[in-house]
Amino acid sequence: HSADELRSRLNITSAFAIKPIADGVMSVSGPITQLMQLEPQLRKLAGVQTEWQLFYLPLKSQSEN
DSSP states (O other), X not given: OOHHHHHHHTTOOTTOEXXXXXXXXXXXXXXXXXXXXXXXXXXXXXXXXXOOOOOOOOXXXXXXX
């Protein structure tokens, strides 16, 4: 599936970034709450497997603003 095909078949908003990683493998990144809503839609597609990878980004402290 291409990124454009996924966007057309699913409710994927501009909040998601879709990047090809390898042939037939794509990374979908975005807000965790929206990704959790997207995963059941992805699972309904034939031949699609999902895998979670969580990356925690450091939050700025108030003093760094």
